[in-house]
Amino acid sequence: MSTKRIRVLDHGYIELLDSMGDDAEVARAARQSYGNSNDRSWELDAKLTKRLYEDGHTSPFEMVEVKFKVRAPIFVARQWVRHRTANWSEFSMRYADASKLSESEKPLVYIPEEWRGAPPSSNHQGSVTGTFTEYEDALFSDAYETWVNEGLRLYKEMQEAGVANEMARFCIPVTGYTEFVWKNDLHNTLKFLKLRTHEGAQKEMREYAEAIRTLLHQEFPKLMAVIDAG
Ligand SMILES: Cc1cc2nc3c(=O)[nH]c(=O)nc-3n(C[C@H](O)[C@H](O)[C@H](O)COP(=O)(O)OP(=O)(O)OC[C@H]3O[C@@H](n4cnc5c(N)ncnc54)[C@H](O)[C@@H]3O)c2cc1C
Numbered sequence: 589m590s591t592k593r594i595r596v597l598d599h600g601y602i603e604l605l606d607s608m609g610d611d612a613e614v615a616r617a618a619r620q621s622y623g624n625s626n627d628r629s630w631e632l633d634a635k636l637t638k639r640l641y642e643d644g645h646t647s648p649f650e651m652v653e654v655k656f657k658v659r660a661p662i663f664v665a666r667q668w669v670r671h672r673t674a675n676w677s678e679f680s681m682r683y684a685d686a687s688k689l690s691e692s693e694k695p696l697v698y699i700p701e702e703w704r705g706a707p708p709s710s711n712h713q714g715s716v717t718g719t720f721t722e723y724e725d726a727l728f729s730d731a732y733e734t735w736v737n738e739g740l741r742l743y744k745e746m747q748e749a750g751v752a753n754e755m756a757r758f759c760i761p762v763t764g765y766t767e768f769v770w771k772n773d774l775h776n777t778l779k780f781l782k783l784r785t786h787e788g789a790q791k792e793m794r795e796y797a798e799a800i801r802t803l804l805h806q807e808f809p810k811l812m813a814v815i816d817a818g
Contacts, residue, residue, distance in 0.1 A: 591806075592604040592605075592803060592806065592807075594799040594802060594803065596660070596795050596796050596799050597660075597661070597698055597792060597795060598698060598699055598701075599659065599696040599698065599765055600658075600659045600660050600661070600664075600698075600765060600796070601658070601659050602656050602657070602658050602659075602660075602796055602799045602800060602803065603656060603657045603658075604654065604655070604656055604803045604806075604807060605655045605656060605657050605769065606654075606655040607652070607653065607654045607655070607807050607808075608651075608652065608653040608654075609651060609652035609653065609774075609808075610808070610811075611630070611633070611808050611809070611810040611811040612627065612630070612633045612811075613648075613651055613652045613811075614633075614636075614637045614640060614641075614648040614649055614651065614652065614774075614811060615628070615632070615633035615634075615636040615637050615640075615648070616633075616651075617647065617648040617651035618636060618640055618645070618648040619636075630810060634810065634814050637811065637814045637815075638814050638817070638818055641814065641815055641818040642818050646775050647775075649773065649774045649775035649778065650773040650774065650775045650776075651773070651774075652773065652774035652808070652811075653771060653772070653773050653774070654771070654772060654773075654774065654777055654803075654804065654807070655769065655770070655771040656769070656770045656771075656800065656803070657767070657768075657769050658767065658768055658769075658770055658796065659696075659765050659766070659767045660765065660766065660768075660792075660796060661697075661698040661762065661763050661764065661765055661766075661792065662760075662761075662762045662763070662764055662765070662766050663762040663763060663792075664790075664792050664793050664796060665678070665766050665768060666762070667784075667790065667793050668768075668770070668793070668796075671772070671776065671779075671780050673772060673773070673776040674770050674771060674772035674776065674780075675769075675770070675771040675772070676768055676769070676770055676771075677768060677769045678766060678767070678768035678769075679766055679767040679768065681753055681754075681757040681760070681766075682752075682753055682754040682757075685747065685753065686743070686757060686760060686764065695740060695743065695760055695764050695765070696764065696765040697736050697740065697760075697761065697763050697764050697765070698763040698764075698765065698792070699729070699732070699733065699736075699763075700729075702717060702720075702725060703719075703720055703724075703725055703728040703729070704716055704717050704719060704791070705717075705719025705720065713788045713789075714787065714788060714790075715791065735761075736761060736763070739759045739760060739761055740759070740760070742759040743756050743757065743759040743760055746759065774804075777800065777804070778815065780797065780800070781797050781800060781801055784796070784797035785797045785798060785801065
């Protein structure tokens with residue numbers, strides 16, 4: 589497995605496929621504006637990058653780009669795609685069998701480790717862990733898995749009977765996994781992280797956002813240290 593790939597949830601992952609720029613790119617891009625793009629010491633680059641970040645400059649951060657391959661449940665992808673500044677290319681279940689998303693025969697479906705409770709009525713977002721007993725949790729899981737497996741069985745049955753992929757997929761729940769490639773610049777990726785690592789964001793989505801943060805730190809260690817300190 590690539591060292592740039594992080595496992596997320598039960599069957600998901602995020603992998604850094606490519607990047608453009610390096611730790612000094614933000615400072616280099618900013619210096620373009622006064623016609624001097626010669627490389628400087630990291631101390632000067634770090635100072636300039638810090639100031640640009642704190643003052644809310646955007647263009648220099650847009651000069652760094654990152655491209656990820658993601659496998660995530662459809663309900664996570666639906667939230668993710670709302671970040672419109674990114675480029676997106678998704679596996680289509682119209683053309684291919686969803687079982688191609690996995691090494692196994694079945695399309696992959698997310699099975700949560702725990703059923704979280706509804707939040708207090710004053711807070712419409714989020715969920716509360718530790719709400720249910722082990723017994724209650726197991727009951728929900730059993731019912732859910734029965735329902736999911738029935739959908740997957742029907743999906744295969746329809747395909748085998750010659751139903752088009754674009755219709756057979758109606759049987760796959762929004763917890764089914766999809767795969768997509770996501771490319772974005774650093775400015776909008778940082779905005780994505782701010783919104784999607786916030787405690788108001790869905791827990792499953794937060795896990796992907798945290799994995800992106802880890803991959804960014806691996807790829808741009810000095811740049812991300814400056815940003816995090818900002
Ligand atoms: C916790 C949470 C809950 C949410 N709940 C809901 C919900 O219930 N329903 C729902 O529909 N969405 C929901 N969203 C999605 C949210 O409304 C945004 O669509 C999403 O966060 C993307 O943010 P963005 O538009 O800033 O990002 P991007 O789409 O990446 O855009 C980045 C910036 O570029 C600019 N921009 C991009 N496109 C345009 C444009 N066409 N015109 C003008 N400026 C543009 C804006 O300045 C924008 O801030 C939720 C998001 C979060 C984090």
